Amino acid sequence: MSAPGRVWAIALNTYREAIRQKTLYVVAGFAAGIKLLAVALGEMSLHQEVRVVKDVSLGALSIFGVAVAAFVGGALLYKEIDKKTIFTVLAKPVHRHEFLLGKYVGLGLTLTTLFAALVALLTLALSLRGVTLDATLVKQILLSYSEVLVVAAIATFFSSWASPFAAGLFTVALFVVGRLVPDIVQVAKKVDNPVAQAALKAVARIAPDLHLYAISGGTVEGGKEVSIHATFVGWDYVATAAGYGLLWSAAALLLGILIFRRRDFV
Amino acid sequence: MSDSVIRFDRLTTHFRVKNLKELLARARQRAGLRVRAVTDLSFEVRRGEIMGFLGPNGAGKSTTIRTLMGLIHATSGAAYLMGEQVPARHARERVGFLPESPYFYDFLTATELCDLVGRLYGLDHATRKRRAGELLDRVGLGDARARRLRTFSKGMLQRAGLAQALMNDPDVVVLDEPMSGLDPIGRKEVRDLIISLRDAGKTVFFSTHILSDLELICDRVAIIVGGKLRDVGPLSRLLSPKSTHTESVLRARDPEGASALAGAAGWTDVVGARTRVVEDEAFITLPEGADVDAYLASAHSHRAAVVSVTPRKESLEDLFLREVESAGVKGAGDRA
Ligand SMILES: Nc1ncnc2c1ncn2[C@@H]1O[C@H](COP(=O)(O)OP(=O)(O)OP(=O)(O)O)[C@@H](O)[C@H]1O
Ligand SMILES: [Mg+2]
Numbered sequence: 038m039s040a041p042g043r044v045w046a047i048a049l050n051t052y053r054e055a056i057r058q059k060t061l062y063v064v065a066g067f068a069a070g071i072k073l074l075a076v077a078l079g080e081m082s083l084h085q086e087v088r089v090v091k092d093v094s095l096g097a098l099s100i101f102g103v104a105v106a107a108f109v110g111g112a113l114l115y116k117e118i119d120k121k122t123i124f125t126v127l128a129k130p131v132h133r134h135e136f137l138l139g140k141y142v143g144l145g146l147t148l149t150t151l152f153a154a155l156v157a158l159l160t161l162a163l164s165l166r167g168v169t170l171d172a173t174l175v176k177q178i179l180l181s182y183s184e185v186l187v188v189a190a191i192a193t194f195f196s197s198w199a200s201p202f203a204a205g206l207f208t209v210a211l212f213v214v215g216r217l218v219p220d221i222v223q224v225a226k227k228v229d230n231p232v233a234q235a236a237l238k239a240v241a242r243i244a245p246d247l248h249l250y251a252i253s254g255g256t257v258e259g260g261k262e263v264s265i266h267a268t269f270v271g272w273d274y275v276a277t278a279a280g281y282g283l284l285w286s287a288a289a290l291l292l293g294i295l296i297f298r299r300r301d302f303v
Numbered sequence: 304m305s306d307s308v309i310r311f312d313r314l315t316t317h318f319r320v321k322n323l324k325e326l327l328a329r330a331r332q333r334a335g336l337r338v339r340a341v342t343d344l345s346f347e348v349r350r351g352e353i354m355g356f357l358g359p360n361g362a363g364k365s366t367t368i369r370t371l372m373g374l375i376h377a378t379s380g381a382a383y384l385m386g387e388q389v390p391a392r393h394a395r396e397r398v399g400f401l402p403e404s405p406y407f408y409d410f411l412t413a414t415e416l417c418d419l420v421g422r423l424y425g426l427d428h429a430t431r432k433r434r435a436g437e438l439l440d441r442v443g444l445g446d447a448r449a450r451r452l453r454t455f456s457k458g459m460l461q462r463a464g465l466a467q468a469l470m471n472d473p474d475v476v477v478l479d480e481p482m483s484g485l486d487p488i489g490r491k492e493v494r495d496l497i498i499s500l501r502d503a504g505k506t507v508f509f510s511t512h513i514l515s516d517l518e519l520i521c522d523r524v525a526i527i528v529g530g531k532l533r534d535v536g537p538l539s540r541l542l543s544p545k546s547t548h549t550e551s552v553l554r555a556r557d558p559e560g561a562s563a564l565a566g567a568a569g570w571t572d573v574v575g576a577r578t579r580v581v582e583d584e585a586f587i588t589l590p591e592g593a594d595v596d597a598y599l600a601s602a603h604s605h606r607a608a609v610v611s612v613t614p615r616k617e618s619l620e621d622l623f624l625r626e627v628e629s630a631g632v633k634g635a636g637d638r639a
Contacts, residue, residue, distance in 0.1 A: 121405070124405070130424065132392060
């Protein structure tokens with residue numbers, strides 16, 4: 038069989054495992070609950086209801102997506118190694134990089150399903166308020182989706198050598214740093230201590246700039262205010278951010294593969 | 304193509320000890336900072352044979368097999384699958400593998416497991432479906448095919464493992480303790496399965512520490528103790544064909560004979576026998592090459608009735624013990 042075929046077989050198996058677990062439904066149910074809460078909050082706030090529904094829903098989408106990516110991703114390889122299910126797969130004519138890629142694609146499929154379910158719910162919640170899914174919302178959803186896939190790749194990298202808990206934690210830490218990259222750059226400009234400045238600059242350079250994906254109400258490009266509720270980024274911005282994510286994911290997976298190839302499974 | 308299907312060439316696999324406590328303990332015992340699981344192992348498995356891989360617990364069987372299947376990197380030396388050096392990805396297309404105490408994705412059913420494995424081998428849908436059905440019937444899981452593996456017993460998992468190992472209709476089958484966890488009927492079924500694989504022209508390499516599993520079916524045996532190869536060859540050669548000793552039982556014929564029997568330890572000593580007297584019976588062990596005729600004549604003259612005289616041949620058990628003893632390993636040793 039072709040390499041894509043093997044990667045796909047492993048991906049489908051990973052996906053199947055995820056959707057047969059209860060935890061995913063708990064997370065999805067929780068996120069759905071928050072959306073319902075958002076609708077309820079919208080009822081209460083007089084004129085801002087749509088705004089609240091959008092903000093809270095998109096926030097929930099992003100946070101739960103990242104959480105699932107970090108913790109399901111962090112446990113991605115450990116469980117296979119711990120339970121020795123990996124023996125069955127790696128003793129077949131499968132390259133180790135195919136296995137790792139398959140696991141990542143499977144995680145991606147899981148996250149895609151989660152996103153699809155939550156977006157469907159969001160659409161429903163908005164339609165209750167008489168609002169349809171517009172281009173601005175679609176752009177923000179795509180940005181969140183890209184970000185979650187980057188976080189998943191980072192979690193996969195950490196899971197290639199760390200324990201699930203540590204991998205999840207490292208991923209969340211890197212996510213937080215990534216979101217703060219523009220702030221770190223700002224702080225670096227102000228500090229006097231040259232060592233601290235160099236360190237901050239290095240962090241800002243190494244960490245993925247995840248602030249790219251969280252533009253609602255923030256600043257983008259030269260202090261121009263953008264918001265999901267008014268002016269918003271164009272499609273070219275979305276495409277560039279997605280491309281950046283793709284590169285980052287590829288780099289994280291490549292590093293993961295290099296480590297994973299050297300491992301012994303006993 | 305050469306006739307060797309699996310070949311180990313001075314294979315050495317040592318493990319780094321990662322646990323600090325363990326490391327300190329090893330330093331104190333001067334045991335070396337690495338676990339020498341397998342050292343300088345060389346032998347081959349030939350096409351079409353059943354080869355047994357025998358060794359006590361911790362001897363390095365699983366480590367050898369995992370290195371062969373590309374799961375562990377060799378420290379030095381090499382292993383070859385059908386002439387291709389490990390990790391032999393292409394050769395693995397024609398190899399089936401059963402890991403030790405296998406554990407599979409427990410959210411899958413037996414059929415789904417076989418299907419997944421079939422996909423990894425690149426089989427089309429129809430072939431996967433047909434083989435999964437056939438193999439699960441063959442290993443006696445026909446009725447459990449639609450059950451989640453989570454609900455399987457140890458023996459059932461072992462059977463599912465055998466089925467998945469044969470999904471690609473392999474030329475070479477590598478099995479790590481295929482009979483463990485099986486009841487006597489299961490053991491016999493696996494033996495029959497292995498023989499039927501050989502009859503179909505396949506090569507089988509399997510590990511065990513159960514001697515009777517080997518004696519009945521193996522063409523050749525490799526013995527590993529303490530990570531080192533002790534012996535390799537056909538069982539008939541490894542087991543010396545001549546008798547090692549002779550066991551005999553005597554009984555007193557009459558009261559007069561009873562006292563003679565009590566002193567049997569004295570008069571059997573002329574042939575170098577060991578004697579144990581229990582009530583009116585004496586159990587005599589004659590060493591290799593002892594004059595059995597002289598012993599019998601002596602027994603006759605001392606009015607002892609000969610109940611039995613049995614020449615004993617070396618069993619695999621004896622061989623095994625001899626190998627473990629000569630390797631200086633005390634019991635099932637993790638002293639590697
Ligand atoms: N990951 C590891 N780290 C350190 N030592 C190990 C590791 N795995 C195995 N060993 C050691 O290597 C030696 C060989 O182990 P192995 O599992 O190959 O034995 P085995 O012959 O398969 O035994 P059994 O019959 O019990 O299955 C043992 O001394 C074991 O303690
Ligand atoms: Mg073993």
